[in-house]
Amino acid sequence: MKSSGSTALKIFAWLTVFAVAMGFLEAIVVVYMRQIYYPAGFDFPLSMLSPEMLSVEWIREIATIVMLAAIGILAGKNNLQRLLYFLFSFAIWDIFYYVALWLLLDWPSSLLTWDILFLIPVPWIGPVLAPVICSLTMIFMAISLTCLQEKGYDVRVKLYEWILIYLGAFIIFCTFIWDYSVIILRSGILTGSRTTEGAGQFWQMITEYIPLHYNWIIFAIGEILILVSMILILKRTKIKTL
Secondary structure (H helix, E strand, O other): OHHHHHHHHHHHHHHHHHHHHHHHHHHHHHHHHHHHHOOOOOOOOOOOOOHHHHHHHHHHHHHHHHHHHHHHHHHOOOHHHHHHHHHHHHHHHHHHHHHHHHHHHOOOOOOOOEEEEEOOOOOEEEEOHHHHHHHHHHHHHHHHHHHHHHOOOOOOOOHHHHHHHHHHHHHHHHHHHHHHHHHHHHHOOOOOOOOHHHHHHHHHHHHHOOOOOOOHHHHHHHHHHHHHHHHHHHHHHHHHHO
16 A cells, blocks of 8 residues: 555656756747747737638647557556556646746736736637636646545546546637637637638637636536546545445
């Protein structure tokens, strides 16, 4: 038992080292990009990337997820641990990405500063605090469930618990993509209006849009669903073992 717990701590420690390094690397790439596209400092509305650069950014984002998933797969002993180690690595990477940006650019000025989070399939945006909360939740999930497994508990996630987790994650995802999804729908890109005029309207709306309101209530509902599922898993696992 002691050996298993020690092994898990070592894995978490090395995953942290890897993810922190990745966070700083990602931040440095963003420093270069902001120097090109936002020389006066990053802010909304967004500067539009060319189709070629947008494709490059999509590849970079996919590569980042693949790297984090690969390290989770290598570290885990079973499918649940592989997922948890991936979530842990992703969370540490995301938090230290912002730490690095703050050290390098003195940005964000606060946790309520808006940022662009991802670009696939549409731009994800939200206050920095929102992804940080998500990251802290993922760290809690990863450490608590992995440590239970390493202590000999039979950790199993039932179907309805997975449903709660994925539903909560989907709700949070919707809060991030809502603004630009609405812009796409209004421009007619997804409703059959693929004319040059419709495309021009879309780009104009993108380059003029400044987000002002984030739906924290919907975000909280997603978080609560995930945390309720975690409470159910932890409670059931400990009672069953006793």
